[in-house]
Amino acid sequence: MRRKPLTINLDASLSEAIEIIFEYKLTGLTVTDASGQVAGILSELDCIKAVLNAIYHDGDPEHSRVRDVMCKEVVTCQPSDDIVQVAESMLASRQRRRPVIENGRLVGQVSSSNV
Template sequence: MLNSVELKDYMLRNPIKVNLNDDLFVAIDRIVANKVSGVCVVDDENNLVGMLSEVDCLGAILTARYNQETSVGPVSGVMTRDVYCVSPNADIVDVAQEMLQRGFRRCPVVEKGKLVGQITCRQLLNGVQTFSQKTA
C-alpha cells in the first residue's frame, strides 16, 4: 500500500512551541488558542528540550491548587524531558509504526538537535491518503 516516503514530505514545518522558561499559563494559552493537545518545548536556540501536553498542564494546575500554591511556575517544571523524536529523512511508515506502538499522537522532528517540525497522526493519515490517491 504505502511504500517508503520520507517524513519531511508530510510533517508540520512550524509546530506550535513554547520556551522552557515560559510560564505554564503562556503554554496553556498557546495550546487552547491553537486547538492542539500539546506543544514542543525548546530552549533559546530552538533545541528541542521536551514536550508539554494538555494533561501535563491540567495535572500541574490541580497539584498547585491542592498544595495551595500561588503559581504553577515555568514549563520546564512540568514538561516531559525524555522525548522520542525522529529525523526529517525518516521513513513515514516506520515512524507511523513506532508512534502506534508507543501510543503517541505526535512526534517532534529534529535535525542536529534543532526542532524542524512535528508529525502527527493527522499528517500520517494525510500521507497515506495522498499516496493512495496517486496510485489509484
C-alpha cells in the same frame, strides 16, 4: 508533518503555554531552550495534571514553569523516516507527537493527526 511548529521556551510560564494550546487548538507543544534546541514536550494532559496538582496542594498554578511540567524524554524523528515506523513508535510510547530534526535543528513536527 507540520513545518515550523509552534514552540515554547522551557522557562515560560505554564499559563502562557496553556493560552497557546487553547488559542491554536493544539494537543501540546514542543519545548525549546534558549538556543532553539528541543528540550522537551508539553502535552495538554501535562498541563491539566499540573494545574490540578497545584490546586489540590493549595499551590498557585501561576508559579508553574514549563520546565517543571514537560516531559524531558523526547523521541525525535528525521524527515526521511518512514511514517509507518514513526506512527508505530508513537503508539508504542503513547506519545502523540514527534519533533522532526534535521541537521540538529527543529524543522517540523509529526502528530497523531498527521498520521
